Amino acid sequence: MKKVLGVDIGGTKIRLGVVNETGKVLSDTTIPTILPLYPYLEEQVLKMIENFPDISGIGIGTRGMVDAKTGVVTFETELEGWQGTPVKAQLEAATSLRVEINNDANCAALAEGRLGVAKDYERVVCLTVGTKLGGGFVFGGNVENGVHGGAGEVGHLILYPHGLLCGCGRQGCSEQYVSGTALKRLIDEENVIDPNTGELVIAHNLFRLASSGLPSAVTVRERFLSDFAIVISNLQAVLDMDCVVIGGGVADSADDWWEGLLAKVEPLKLKPFEIKRASFGNEAGMLGAAMLVMDDTI
Missing domain, CATH: 3.30.420.40 (ATPase, nucleotide binding domain)
Structure with missing residues (x-):
């Protein structure tokens, strides 16, 4: 073999x-x-x-x-x-x-499209939500690289024109709003205090506190998921995928936000497509x- x-x-x-x-x-x-x-x-x-x-x-x-x-x-x-x-x-x-x-x-x-949760789909978009926001496209089982190797740079789609400065030198890129780094900024902006420690909550615990009803954590969660849903919707308008796979470090806490994301994406869909959690970590x-x-x- x-x-x-x-x-x-x-x-x-x-x-x-x-x-x-x-x-x-x-x-x-x-x-x-x-x-x-x-x-x-x-x-x-x-x-x-x-x-x-x-x-x-x-x-x-x-x-x-x-x-x-x-x-x-x-x-x-x-x-x-x-x-x-x-x-x-x-x-x-x-x-x-x-x-x-x-x-x-x-x-x-490619791993998810060939072997994982998206192996039965034709047009797959994989989003990795970690420190930054990454993306990859697998169409017909093959990676879509683009002419210069730049296809899939989802984190650099401009979400808010004239918005926050990104490391790429432009303003308003989506990874400034949908990423672990973005969560940390939002936590600071909303002054989300963990009642168990009396200090700013760490990003890993943010969604759990939102699920428990902490108002400032709920505000951050809703801002984050709303922006995330718009990114996914914009990708559908361009790519017409049949499956979106979401992974990365932020996805480790998805039990506390998954249904909320699905609810925000649903009214934005132009056509049906599936959203699945990555299987390979x-x-x-x-x-x-x-x-x-x-x-x-x-």
Whole structure:
């Protein structure tokens, strides 16, 4: 049975997994992210190949913007020295194996679209709500990269023209309103005090306190979910998807806000579509990276 290596590169850690064609993880290793990433990444990949010499390809998911055709990281400001790295060419030369690289949110979307909760849908939008807001599109089982590798940058849809300044240099981007960072700002603005500690509530507990009826927490929840629903509605107007998958760190508290989001999205729908919770959690990026080289269709 075919085996490939999936690599998920994050800001603090890198996950490497050997995966077979059914999506089963045969080996899983997590290492710290050490800069510069190259040649460190090459060294770690070669170690995995030594242990699994029958690996037939290497898929890599990474932060930042990627030109999937050339295999070059075209934009990444937080991993110093990573931007501009021709990852595909360098790793193929070092390993003599096929290498594909894509954005980590695209990889997470591919995992859900190929193996997860959206495997029976044709047009899938995956949203990762963590520190920032990420997105990935999988149509017909394949990642939609766009011409420059920039498709799926949902966090940079402008939600409020002339709004808050975003790290990209523009104003009003959706990730300034729908993300873990946005929740922290809203908590501060509404002065949401946790009655158990007497201090500002941490974002992870915000929705639980809203469910208990704390007025300031309810205000933050409603602002957050209303903006989230608009983002989803705008995506439907452009993409006409049949499934939206939601994951990321903020989704860990979804038991306390899921039904509220569905209620806000429903009247905004132009056509029916499903909204589902992601099934793979932190494993999604590594699994999706493996799927990049599982066949020749990506």
